[in-house]
Amino acid sequence: MLGKIKNIDWTIVVILLMLAGICIPVIHSAVSSGSNAKMAGSETLMAVYYVLGFVALFIITFVDYRLLVKYALYLYIFGIGVLMLVWSPLSSEGINGANGWIRVLGVSVQPAELFKLILIIGIGAFLARKQTAKLGFWRDVLPIVLVAVVPFMIVIAQNDLGNALCYAIILAALLWIGNIKYTHVLIFGVLAGSVLYGGITAYRSFRTEIEEFMKIHMPSQKHYLVRLDPILMPDAAGDSYHAERALESIASGGMLGKGYMAGDLSSKVPYTYADSIITVIGEEFGFVGMAFLLLLYFILIHRMIVIALECRDRSGPFIIVGIVAMFLYQIFENIGMNIGIMPITGITLPFISYGGTSLLINMASMGIVMSIHVHNQEAIKMEDRLQTDHLDELGKEAEYKSRGFKWPSLGLGRARASREKSK
Known part of the structure; x- marks a missing residue:
C-alpha cells in the first residue's frame, strides 16, 4: 500500500484540487443572482460531490484496473441495463428537453454519463486483444461500431445529443489508436462528410418543412432546431437568445474581466451554473481567466498522455486515450457552443460545471488513469529489479573467473556436448 501511495501522480491531484478551487466559487457566483438564484446552495452540494469524488479517485487508484478490463463484457451489459432504466418507474423528471435521468435513493443520476466510462473500458478491452495487427473491417471494426451504436441510439432516444456525440468521438479516437486501416478511415471520412454536407444543405433548404414535421411527429425533439439554427442559419435564426447572451457575456469580460461576482450579463444566460458556466468565468476573469483554465486542462491531459506512453500493458493506453478523447470533446464542445462556433448541446465543462453524476x-475516470499509472510503476520496478538481479549474477560470474574459479555448470555443459557428439 505504501509503495502505491508513493507512485501516485501528485501533479494530477494538485490540478484536480485547483479545478475544485475554481468550480465552487464560480458556481456560487453563478447562482447568487438572476434566474439561477433558485439554485442557491449548489456550491455547497458541489463541494460535497468533490469530497466524494476524491474518495472515489483514491479507492479506484488502489484497485487493479485490469479487473475492469477482465469483466468488460459484464460491465457493458450492466451499462445497457442502466440506460434502459430511464423508461422504468425509476425515471426522473427531464431537464431542458432531455429525459435521461433516474432517481436512486432520492438522488438524480444520469446513466448516459456513466456509460461513457463503460464504453471506453469495453472498446479498450476489445482492442487490447488485437496486439499490433491491423483491424479487419468485418472481424473488428464492425463489431466495435455496433458496440457504440447501441448506446448511441438509446441516448438519442432520450434526447441527449451531447452525450450521444461523445460516444461517437470516443469510438473514433479508439479506432484510430487501435490501428484501423487508412482505407477504412478514408471511406468513413467520405461517408461522414457526405452525410454532413447533405444534411446541412437539406436543413437549410427545407427548414420550414422540417419544423412542421417535428411539431407533428417528433414534438419532444423540436428543441434541436433552436440549438442548430444559430450555427446553420445564423441570418434567419429565430430563437438564438442563449447563444447571443453567452457570447456577449464572454466578450464583455475583456482581457482581465470585471472581477469576482461583478458580472451582470452572465446572469441573463440560461444554466450558467451548469452548461454555460464558462460565461461566468469569461465575464468575471476575462481572457486571462479562461486561458488559465485551459492551461490546467492542458497539463492534466499532458500527464495522462505521458502515463499512456509509459504503460507496459496494452489495455491501459487504450483506456487513457478514450478518457482523453472524452475530456477534449467536452471541453471543445462546451466552450465552443458558448462562443458561437458549435451548436448548443447539453454537455458539461469537466470538473467545473455543476452536476454530481458528471x-x-x-x-472515477481519473482514478482509473491513476490506477494504470500506479500499477504500471510497480511493473517497471519489477522489470528493473529482474534486470539488476541478472546483471548481479553476471558480475559474480566474472568475479569468480577472474579469481581462477569456474562458475558451476551443474553438468549442463557435458550433457550438451554429449548430445552434439551423438548427432
Whole structure:
C-alpha cells in the first residue's frame, strides 16, 4: 500500500484540487443572482460531490484496473441495463428537453454519463486483444461500431445529443489508436462528410418543412432546431437568445474581466451554473481567466498522455486515450457552443460545471488513469529489479573467473556436448 501511495501522480491531484478551487466559487457566483438564484446552495452540494469524488479517485487508484478490463463484457451489459432504466418507474423528471435521468435513493443520476466510462473500458478491452495487427473491417471494426451504436441510439432516444456525440468521438479516437486501416478511415471520412454536407444543405433548404414535421411527429425533439439554427442559419435564426447572451457575456469580460461576482450579463444566460458556466468565468476573469483554465486542462491531459506512453500493458493506453478523447470533446464542445462556433448541446465543462453524476464519473475516470499509472510503476520496478538481479549474477560470474574459479555448470555443459557428439 505504501509503495502505491508513493507512485501516485501528485501533479494530477494538485490540478484536480485547483479545478475544485475554481468550480465552487464560480458556481456560487453563478447562482447568487438572476434566474439561477433558485439554485442557491449548489456550491455547497458541489463541494460535497468533490469530497466524494476524491474518495472515489483514491479507492479506484488502489484497485487493479485490469479487473475492469477482465469483466468488460459484464460491465457493458450492466451499462445497457442502466440506460434502459430511464423508461422504468425509476425515471426522473427531464431537464431542458432531455429525459435521461433516474432517481436512486432520492438522488438524480444520469446513466448516459456513466456509460461513457463503460464504453471506453469495453472498446479498450476489445482492442487490447488485437496486439499490433491491423483491424479487419468485418472481424473488428464492425463489431466495435455496433458496440457504440447501441448506446448511441438509446441516448438519442432520450434526447441527449451531447452525450450521444461523445460516444461517437470516443469510438473514433479508439479506432484510430487501435490501428484501423487508412482505407477504412478514408471511406468513413467520405461517408461522414457526405452525410454532413447533405444534411446541412437539406436543413437549410427545407427548414420550414422540417419544423412542421417535428411539431407533428417528433414534438419532444423540436428543441434541436433552436440549438442548430444559430450555427446553420445564423441570418434567419429565430430563437438564438442563449447563444447571443453567452457570447456577449464572454466578450464583455475583456482581457482581465470585471472581477469576482461583478458580472451582470452572465446572469441573463440560461444554466450558467451548469452548461454555460464558462460565461461566468469569461465575464468575471476575462481572457486571462479562461486561458488559465485551459492551461490546467492542458497539463492534466499532458500527464495522462505521458502515463499512456509509459504503460507496459496494452489495455491501459487504450483506456487513457478514450478518457482523453472524452475530456477534449467536452471541453471543445462546451466552450465552443458558448462562443458561437458549435451548436448548443447539453454537455458539461469537466470538473467545473455543476452536476454530481458528471463530476463523480470524471473523478472515477481519473482514478482509473491513476490506477494504470500506479500499477504500471510497480511493473517497471519489477522489470528493473529482474534486470539488476541478472546483471548481479553476471558480475559474480566474472568475479569468480577472474579469481581462477569456474562458475558451476551443474553438468549442463557435458550433457550438451554429449548430445552434439551423438548427432
